[in-house]
Amino acid sequence: MEKLVIVRFGELTVKRGYTRLEMERLLTRAAEEAARECGGAKFEKEPGRLYARGDVECLKKALSRVFGVKSVSPAHAAEFTELSDIATHAKQIWGDLVTGRRFAVRAHRVGDHPFKSLDVAAAVGSALATSGGSVDLEKPEVELYVEVRGKRAYYYTEVLEGPGGLPLGSEGKVLALVSGGIDSPVAAWMLMRRGAHVDVFYCNLGGTLALLHALEVVRRLLSWSYGYNARVVVADCGPVARALRRGVKEELWNIAFKRALYKIGAEAAKRVKATALVTGESLGQVSSQTLQALAAVEAGIGTPVLRPLIGMDKDEIVKIAQRIGTYEASVKMPEYCAVFSRKPRKWARREEIEEIDLALHDAIAEVANSARMVKKRELEEFVKSLSPPRDLEIDAPPSDAVVVDLRDEEAYRGWHLPGAIRTDVDDVLTLVDRLGRDKTYVFYCYSGGLSLDVAESLRKIGIKAYSLRLWRTSSPNQTRDSTSQTDKYTDL
Template sequence: MDEVVVVRPGEFTIKRGATRAEMEKLLLKAAREAAEECGGAKFEKEPGRIYARGDTQCLKKALARVFGVKSVSPAYVMKFEGVADIAREAARLWVGLAAGRRFAVRVHRVGNHPFTSRDVAAAVGSALVAAGARVDLENPEVEFFVEVRGDRAYFYTEVVEGPGGLPLGSEGKVLALVSGGIDSPVAAWLLMRRGAHVDVLHCNLGGTVALRHTLEVIKRLLAWSYGYNARVIIGDCSPVAKALRSGVREELWNIAFKRALYRIGAEVAKTVRAAALVTGESLGQVSSQTLQALAAAEMGVGIPILRPLIGMDKDEITKLAQRIGTYEISAKTPEYCAVFSRRPKKWATREEIEEIDFALHDAVAEVASNVKVVRKWQLAEFIKTLSPPEDIEVETPPEGAVVVDLRDEESYRKWHLPGAVRADFDEVLSLVDKLGRDKTYVFYCYSGGLSLDVAESLRKLGIKAYSLRLRRGT
């Protein structure tokens, strides 16, 4: 008796010849990388199955995250001579588990044998009934699976669902635009699941705190990218924010930013040889995701834009994000944004798109040619190196600075620094526009994270800004 993890490949097993052989090779490559998380494994292959030997419990989880895998079962395997051997072994393994419960035996048989699946089920069933269990095929409390393949029998009780889809790398490469929010990592994951190698582009508008958050989300997403050392491409998008705020009417900012993202994406896609962009847009979710807005933003961009979430509801997307493991961090990513207008237009004319292109042309080129590329395997180390500019934190407000309290109203009412005004983080830019961009600003919040980020992003727009480190007791 030997322990093994049975891996069942998904839909690509219906393919034939070279395509199938290539897909099996890719699946095995990804499975080997996944198994490294468990100290490695020994793999064996036969038509329609892969077997992995190693740390069974760990492999069960890791291999159930490999694209192209339909399901995984930790199993015992034995060589047998006849049905009696199978029934004896089943009884030895399962009597304790079956005792006093309603059970069903499910048998799957591949190969030529002098017995049928029913014969096996009957023999195993009676061995367990003899031990005090009761057969109930309709509504069992426990299911016992026996898979007979050639001269071996596999015994298991657990079937862990894999992601399905196609092995990573079987369907070319795409570039996913990922924001750190809930939706775009899900969109990227869905393309991975269909076999595409996915590189990720993030356009950073906030400060280091927000960037770290987003990269943590991306790290979780890429934990699924077994077999491909994906690229994370980070653009500092402050030139776009600046150009947009100075050269585009506010009602068009959302469409214009989207267009800038697509344009930057199209440029970066050329360098990484991606055949399409992927975004997390879902029809009608926000005002820039109307059909007209999407059509206007992508007019003449020159690369296909794939939107796998377009017909999905938010709760479906959220459930997937939870399964992928990105939801928790995504939900907490600060969405500080310098380019969201308060009264967004839901469409744009061709002339308006031309105006946008004219205003953003140089900024798009600047961002696209200054991106930073980090590989999946270096990402964790890279995140550790990120820290905000040294002089951004101060102990006391600089002389003459406008002091802004970013906490909620109740906290502000109870206590605030003398002379401080209160603002939510998404009101900061309007406040700065109102009070003057030439003034110095200093922000404080609860923990110092948000104020750092707000100050850093304002600096990127050319505004003098600091984050105040509150002393204990204040």
């Protein structure tokens, strides 16, 4: 008798001919990579399934994350010559488990045998009843599964659900625009689940700490991409943010910035040879995700845009994010608010789109040309190479610090920290030069991303600057406009 893991194939079992053979090859390759996390495994293949021998407890978890896998079960396996052997083995495995408990035996049989599945269930049930258990097919405390295939029987009690879908690599390649927020990693995962190789594009606006947060989300996402050394394209989108604030009407910032992302993403897609872009947009969730806004954003891009979340609500998306392991990292992602309008327009005229493209053309080209590409297996070393300033975030400003509010004038008038002065992000250096570079500066904004970026930029030129940690600028009795509050880059 031996222990192993049963790996059951899902949707690919309805495929035929070369397509099925290729999908099985891709799934097996992904399973082999997943098994390396457990010290490797020896695989045996049967129609519609794999058997993996090795560290069973580790393998059951790793293999349940392979796309194309319907379910996995850690099992005992033993050969038999007659029905009584199956019953004897079941008693050896489960005798102690069923003592004093109600149990049910679920039997399944494949192949030619002188008995039926019901005979297997009856024989095993009778044998286990002698161990002090009682059969209860309606409300059992324990369900016991026996699969008879050829001359071997498999015994298990646990069925772990896999992601299902199609094996990774069976449906071409796409580039996911991942912001680090909740939605876009889920969208990328859903394309993986449909068999696409997914590369990732991240547009950084918030300095090194924001980049580290985003890369942690990406790392968790790509932990599912067994069998593919995905590429991560990282771009510094600061030039786009500056050009947008200078040359685009504020009410169009949301549409303009997202349009710039699409254009940069389209260039990155050519670089990695991806066929389409993937975004996390859900229809109507925020102002830049109305039909009119999406039409304005996508007009003339030239690269197909896939939106797997378009008909889902936020609760559904959050549940998937929690399941795939990205949620906890995503909610820690600081949001960058300096390119998002408080009163965003939900549409744009053709001539306004042309004006946006003209205003951002050079910045888009600069960002696209300077983007850096890192492969999944190089990601850990890349993260280690990033060195954010120490103690950049603080919980309270020092008594002698100049406290600077980076929000807009309306928000500042409504409420601000006592003694804080307000400035626009583009005027920070002018303010510092006027007040003195020898002072300590503490910045806050709507959600932390912008203040982190400003503080880090000042540190690089020798100025003592900080960002208030996890700052929320609304007072307890005050909330921001619901549309502008949520219409952030993290909703991509």
